Each structure stands twice: as C-alpha cells, then as structure tokens.
Amino acid sequence: xxxxxxxxxxxxxxxxxxxxxxxxxxxxxxxxxxxxxxxxxxxxxxxxxxxxxxxxxxxxxxxxxxxxxxxxxxxxxxxxxxxxxxxxxxxxxxxxxxxxxxxxxxxxxxxxxxxxxxxxxxxxxxxxxxxxxxxxxxxxxxxxxxxxxxxxxxxxxxxxxxxxxxxxxxxxxxxxxxxxxxxxxxxxxxxxxxxxxxxxxxxxxxxxxxxxxxxxxxxxxxxxxxxxxxxxxxxxxxxxxxxxxxxxxxxxxxxxxxxxxxxxxxxxxxxxxxxxxxxxxxxxxxxxxxxxxxxxxxxxxxxxxxxxxxxxxxxxxxxxxxxxxxxxxxxxxxxxxxxxxxxxxxxxxxxxxxxxxxxxxxxxxxxxxxxxxxxxxxxxxxxxxxxxxxxxxxxxxxxxxxxxxx
Amino acid sequence: xxxxxxxxxxxxxxxxxxxxxxxxxxxxxxxxxxxxxxxxxxxxxxxxxxxxxxxxxxxxxxxxxxxxxxxxxxxxxxxxxxxxxxxxxxxxxxxxxxxxxxxxxxxxxxxxxxxxxxxxxxxxxxxxxxxxxxxxxxxxxxxxxxxxxxxxxxxxxxxxxx
Numbered sequence: 115x116x117x118x119x120x121x122x123x124x125x126x127x128x129x130x131x132x133x134x135x136x137x138x139x140x141x142x143x144x145x146x147x148x149x150x151x152x153x154x155x156x157x158x159x160x161x162x163x164x165x166x167x168x169x170x171x172x173x174x175x176x177x178x179x180x181x182x183x184x185x186x187x188x189x190x191x192x193x194x195x196x197x198x199x200x201x202x203x204x205x206x207x208x209x210x211x212x213x214x215x216x217x218x219x220x221x222x223x224x225x226x227x228x229x230x231x232x233x234x235x236x237x238x239x240x241x242x243x244x245x246x247x248x249x250x251x252x253x254x255x256x257x258x259x260x261x262x263x264x265x266x267x268x269x270x271x272x273x274x275x276x277x278x279x280x281x282x283x284x285x286x287x288x289x290x291x292x293x294x295x296x297x298x299x300x301x302x303x304x305x306x307x308x309x310x311x312x313x314x315x316x317x318x319x320x321x322x323x324x325x326x327x328x329x330x331x332x333x334x335x336x337x338x339x340x341x342x343x344x345x346x347x348x349x350x351x352x353x354x355x356x357x358x359x360x361x362x363x364x365x366x367x368x369x370x371x372x373x374x375x376x377x378x379x380x381x382x383x384x385x386x387x388x389x390x391x392x393x394x395x396x397x398x399x400x401x402x403x404x405x406x407x408x409x410x411x412x413x414x415x416x417x418x419x420x421x422x423x424x425x426x427x428x429x430x431x432x433x434x435x436x437x438x439x440x441x442x443x444x445x446x447x448x449x450x451x452x453x454x455x456x457x458x459x460x461x462x463x464x465x466x467x468x469x470x471x472x473x474x475x476x477x478x479x480x481x482x483x484x485x486x487x488x489x490x491x492x493x494x495x496x497x498x499x500x501x502x503x504x505x506x507x508x509x510x511x512x513x514x515x516x517x518x519x520x
Numbered sequence: 521x522x523x524x525x526x527x528x529x530x531x532x533x534x535x536x537x538x539x540x541x542x543x544x545x546x547x548x549x550x551x552x553x554x555x556x557x558x559x560x561x562x563x564x565x566x567x568x569x570x571x572x573x574x575x576x577x578x579x580x581x582x583x584x585x586x587x588x589x590x591x592x593x594x595x596x597x598x599x600x601x602x603x604x605x606x607x608x609x610x611x612x613x614x615x616x617x618x619x620x621x622x623x624x625x626x627x628x629x630x631x632x633x634x635x636x637x638x639x640x641x642x643x644x645x646x647x648x649x650x651x652x653x654x655x656x657x658x659x660x661x662x663x664x665x666x667x668x669x670x671x672x673x674x675x676x677x678x679x680x681x682x
Binding site for chain 2: 146148149150152153235236354378379380381382383384385402404409432433434435437455457458460484485486506
C-alpha cells in the first residue's frame with residue numbers, strides 16, 4: 115500500500131512535466147536523452163528533390179551530419195558528385211515529416227533549408243543556406259527562427275514567391291514555452307514564418323501565422339497564381355480536434371478550416387498534408403485523418419482560392435494503412451500518390467485525374483519495398499511528373515508516372 | 521507543489537529498487553501478436569502501444585499503472601515501438617508507472633510497417649494506441665491518451681463474470 119501510494123505520487127510528479135512539455139522542452143525525463151540520440155543516429159531516409167527552371171533535377175540528402183546537394187541533367191539517371199552545404203557538421207533531421215528542402219530564385223539562386231536537431235529531445239532550429247554559383251559553393255547556414263530557446267522550431271517548409279522573395283514556415287513552440295513559464299497550458303505548437311527580399315541574405319523578424327497547430331506534422335506550402343504563398347497544415351481546433359486548416363501568407367492571414375473529420379485525440383499523428391496549385395489557381399489538397407468514423411486519406415479542391423472546398427473524396431485503402439499523401443496538379447492533370455502496406459511490403463500507389471480532380475483512374479502500384487522507407491514525394495519539371503522515393507534496401511529512386519508525354 | 525529534495529531522493533532510491541525487479545522485455549516480431557492472443561485465450565486483456573518519444577504515452581502509462589493497482593486481476597500487455605537498444609530506459613519507465621510486472625514487449629524489427637500491419641492494418645501509427653480484448657477476443661481500438669474514466673470502463677467491464 116505504501117509503495118502504491120509512493121508510486122502514485124511519483125507518477126503524479128513526473129506526468130504533468132511530460133504532458134506540459136508536449137513533444138519536447140527542457141525538463142523531459144532524463145532517459146529520453148539516450149533515445150533521442152539514437153533516433154538521430156538512424157539512417158536519414160528523407161530525401162529532398164526539385165526541378166529548376168531549366169529542367170535540371172537537384173537532390174538534397176543527409177549523411178554524417180552534413181547536407182549534400184547533387185544535380186541530375188537526365189531526370190535522375192545520373193547525378194553529379196555531391197557538394198556539402200554545411201561545412202561544420204550538425205545533426206540534421208531527415209525522417210518522414212522532416213525532409214531537406216530545395217527552391218530556386220529567378221536568377222539561378224539555389225536555396226536550401228532543413229531542421230537542425232538540438233541536444234534536448236524534440237528541439238530544433240530552422241536552418242537556411244544559399245548558393246549563387248549554381249551549387250558550387252554555399253553560404254554559411256543561418257538560423258532563421260529568431261527565438262533561440264532550446265525548444266522545437268522544426269518541420270520547415272520553403273518557397274519562393276512571385277516576386278522572388280524567399281519564404282520559410284515552420285512549427286514553433288515559443289508560445290507554448292512562454293505559457294509554461296507563466297504556469298499556463300498551451301495546446302499544440304504555433305505556425306511561424308519569415309520572408310527575405312534580398313535573395314536569402316537576411317530574413318524579416320518572425321511572424322506568427324496561427325497558434326495551436328498540431329506539433330509534429332509537416333506543413334504544405336504552395337504558391338498561388340498571384341504569387342502569394344498558401345499554407346495548409348494539421349491544426350488543433352478546440353481542445354484536441356486535429357483537423358486541417360489553410361491560410362494565405364498575406365496581411366490578412368485568415369485561417370480557414372478545410373477538413374471536418376473531427377479527429378479528437380491526445381496523440382501526435384506524425385502525418386502532414388499536401389497542397390498543389392495549378393496554373394488556373396485551383397487548389398488541390400490531400401490529407402490523412404485517424405477519426406474513427408472517417409479514417410484514411412482525403413482529397414478536395416478549391417476553385418475560389420480557398421474560400422470553399424469540394425466534398426472530400428476518400429482514396430487509398432484504410433485497411434492497408436494508406437497514408438502520407440502527395441498531390442501534384444499540372445494543368446487539368448492531378449496526381450495523387452501515397453503509401454500502403456500490402457501485408458508483405460510497402461507499396462507506393464498512384465491515382466490520376468485528367469479533368470482537374472473530378473474523376474480519378476483506378477489506383478496502380480508504382481514502386482515497392484520490403485524495407486524501411488521515406489514518404490513518397492511527387493516532382494515535376496512542368497511537363498512530366500516523377501515519384502521520388504528512398505528505401506533502405508533499394509536506395510533513392512525516381513520513377514516516371516504513367517501518362518507522362520514522351 | 522514540488523516534493524522536497526530529500527523526498528525526491530527517497531523516491532529515486534525506491535525507483536531504482538523497482539526497476540531492478542522489472543520483467544524482461546520480449547522482442548516483438550512477426551507472429552508475436554498471435555502468440556500474445558494464444559497466451560491470453562479465453563481471457564480479457566488490454567494491449568497498449570506506446571513509445572518513449574510520445575509524451576501523451578506517459579499519461580496513458582500512469583493511468584494504466586493506477587488501474588492495474590486498483591484491479592490486480594487486469595491483464596495489461598505493453599508493446600513499445602522503440603528499439604531493443606532502449607531496453608533499460610523502457611523498463612525504468614514502466615517501473616516508474618507501476619507497471620514493472622506487466623507483460624512488456626518491444627519492436628525488434630526495423631521494418632516497423634510490417635509490425636504495425638500485423639497489429640492492425642487500420643492503425644495509422646499514432647500513439648498511444650490501445651486495444652481492449654474481451655473474453656471472446658472481440659477487440660475495441662482507441663487512439664490517444666484516454667480519460668481515466670473511459671480507460672477504466674473499457675478495461676474493467678470485460679472482467680465481469682459471464
């Protein structure tokens with residue numbers, strides 16, 4: 115009895131600290147440290163790829179605490195020897211939701227961003243570097259978050275807008291940290307962003323786009339046809355409803371709720387959404403929900419810049435763990451890609467639409483692996499669409515989608 | 521209210537003693553779930569998935585530990601989605617929550633998608649994730665840390681004699 119009471123007291127003493135620190139902050143149980151260190155040492159499977167305006171494919175991957183950039187002039191068949199971005203090694207997050215990012219300026223600038231993992235569990239800084247000589251050399255990395263507490267500033271997203279400004283958005287726990295210091299609770303994280311109008315030499319003071327985002331789901335960022343960046347992310351509505359929200363990174367920055375599965379859960383899904391905007395300004399959105407009555411993947415479009423949305427279309431097989439969706443729109447062609455497990459191996463499935471998302475073809479399998487793997491990534495050079503996928507056994511693959519014009 | 525330093529030291533000493541009695545972690549691989557079900561044939565049990573990297577799991581473990589003390593006949597089976605390398609931390613964490621003697625497993629296959637599929641093809645991987653098996657092994661799944669009342673209701677109801 116005495117022991118039970120004491121254990122209850124210990125549980126009571128430790129638990130609020132963990133709960134209040136939701137995904138990391140100083141004060142986590144000390145033994146988490148070792149687990150965090152080991153997770154950082156696992157193979158970095160998340161690979162970033164992007165086509166530049168000249169149709170050359172760039173790849174960013176992490177090895178031995180360095181970010182390595184290489185280029186392919188034949189759509190991924192061969193790559194140049196990789197160049198290191200950070201000369202001083204640092205721990206770089208490269209799991210499924212934390213992928214290194216690449217973007218391009220109007221005059222051949224190459225921009226890269228990533229999340230640096232810090233010593234405390236679940237803490238990080240958003241890092242940025244640029245190359246002005248076609249990837250021959252890189253600037254010393256900048257820390258973009260202007261709050262530098264050892265807390266979470268992670269899950270970075272990178273975009274160049276219509277005026278060649280460089281935008282970064284990420285999930286930030288500074289408001290949660292401030293609340294804790296006041297002895298208050300804070301639900302989730304917050305979505306912060308910054309912008310550079312001098313080709314990434316300097317960044318404006320950080321601004322908050324929205325409070326109370328989900329803590330560990332990637333942010334989808336895309337450029338609207340008027341040049342404005344649009345963010346799409348898993349938000350926490352009310353106490354713990356983890357559905358999706360959209361906001362334009364303009365002066366109004368009005369948050370619009372996109373999904374209503376009502377996934378009320380005190381858990382972190384590690385399952386972020388996807389967004390693509392075609393040349394007609396139609397938004398195409400894909401996301402995952404674990405709500406009991408609506409578990410699985412969903413797709414919707416918006417023809418009025420995110421004022422209203424089509425009825426969500428369920429895709430993928432919930433009984434095959436369908437998850438980690440990608441969407442890419444090219445004119446009236448819309449491609450959906452996602453991960454499933456067929457009982458023996460992981461498969462990447464795709465479905466395509468030729469009428470701007472109204473009807474889709476039957477799903478087909480594009481790639482398989484019986485080993486650990488990255489989430490799928492769709493990329494386009496403006497004509498073709500390719501699947502980029504890295505797996506432990508097979509390595510990094512670029513697979514052209516069926517229906518690409520020769 | 522913070523405990524005094526002396527009280528904390530006393531508690532830590534107690535924890536060290538409890539950790540020393542911790543049951544051995546079993547490696548969870550393909551086929552392990554069938555083994556667990558067979559071992560509990562005809563009996564209700566709670567299957568709880570958790571990880572050291574999940575803060576809500578700490579709340580869930582504390583509640584499961586408290587429930588286990590109130591209902592010693594409750595069968596709790598814990599599966600950690602961490603790695604066997606984390607064994608020491610895992611057993612210490614379970615001990616801290618009063619779960620030192622619960623049946624405990626840890627993922628022992630790097631291809632975690634396969635393990636997750638075997639446990640539940642519909643589970644998206646969110647943690648904590650809890651399965652309530654009744655006597656006939658009809659199962660109810662719940663995601664996220666559950667309110668103590670819900671956890672108790674779902675875990676204890678199947679214990680009533682048929």
